[in-house]
Amino acid sequence: MTLRASLIRFTLATACTGFAAASMAQTAAPAAPDAKGRMAVEAAFTKADANADGKVTKDEAIKMPEIAGKFEALDKDKDGALTLAEFAAGFKMG
Known part of the structure; x- marks a missing residue:
């Protein structure tokens, strides 16, 4: 060679x-959102997930009007529940 x-x-x-x-x-x-934002989303998700099964149903979302109002749009896989990722897409810190 x-x-x-x-x-x-x-x-x-x-x-x-x-x-x-x-x-x-x-x-x-x-890039993940900053740690503070991620923690806020996870805390809100945990609070909304009343039965701690790792998903938020439409009934559980009722206590969060900003999520409940767009539940169907956030439920991308149309399984009747929001995963953490689906929930995070609609969550606004405030």
């Missing part, structure tokens, strides 16, 4: 590694 061929292979390998790293960085989870 010539020096030129080795250099080309090294360059290609380095470029592929760089592309793979960039791709992984782009597919990583989006």
Whole structure:
């Protein structure tokens, strides 16, 4: 193998590694909200989840009018309950 061929292979390998790293960085989870905001959402979700089953039903959401008013839109999988992620999409700190 010539020096030129080795250099080309090294360059290609380095470029592929760089592309793979960039791709992984782009597919990583989006930046999380600040810790205080995340904690507020989780606390509100826990409070709303009266039976502590890890989801908020429409009946449980009644005590939070801002969630209850858009429950159907937030329930993306249409299973009749909000996951933490679905709940967080509609939660406003205030």
